[in-house]
Amino acid sequence: MIRINIICIGKIKEKYFTDAISEYAKRLTAFCKFAVVELAEEKIRNNNPNEAEISEVIEAEGERILKKIGAGDYAVAMCIEGKQLSSEELSAMLDNAAITGKSTVDFIIGGSYGLSNKVKNRADFKLSMSKMTFPHQMARMVLSEQIYRAFEISTNGKYHK
Template sequence: MKINIICIGKIKEKYFTDAIAEYSKRLSAFCKFSIIELSEERIRSNTPNSAQINEVLQSEGKKILQKITPSDYVAAMCIEGKMLSSEGLSKLIGNVSVGGKSTIDFVIGGSYGLSDEVKIRADFRLSMSKMTFPHQMARMILSEQIYRAFEISSNGKYHK
């Protein structure tokens, strides 16, 4: 199985990159794991209007969709998505695999979220919480939860 996290922006903080690298290393026992970082669009105004935000969403959405193949299972990370327990995420990944999909793309948008086109393409909308997290932290937490999901499905000690 191949798991991708497709995300907007780069992580600058070493503590986040170190944690993600550790989970990436651990995940190599279970799947081919990769993070695909795409450039963030900038708005040159401190008070962006809805047209500027929509333009950013459209541009970032196109970049994201170019990284997704038609056969991929896509989980869009968005606040209006469904919240799952760690066991629920493990079951979702297992069901996708049994259902014949070999690639799961978890998509994390930029600071303005995800375009409607990306949300429409998604097979599942996943919410981490009703709280808002920095995108860098969300990427780290998602990496850990994917690792935990594989540990759960293999009855590993990590989850206990």
């Protein structure tokens, strides 16, 4: 059974987001081993950081993310410059990862300042949810739903119509 990880920076505080993600995690047990790996947000010293401070944060968070990605994992960086996929295309991407022998797919959501270039360079695929910007908590919930939908599509389930 394939393993799907969402590797992300920060914790979700809003109960409605955690409840929704928990529901999709429960549904996903029929298709995969699903986990959300939350990594600590890098603390910034002031409320108006300069470029150097922001770069430090991105790099420190990136190093922690890279430690969670296995050498043979299929890594998907969630970033605005990534490619937008339909639900069917996401389903095909997950199917293809499994067919080509990948036992783990990692979806990576960075912190509030984004992902480091090292993480993006490690990624096998860069995925954008939209040209719009979403709060990271919402992105995590929507991604969880889309992963569930992708498995439903590949198994001809009733959820996706």
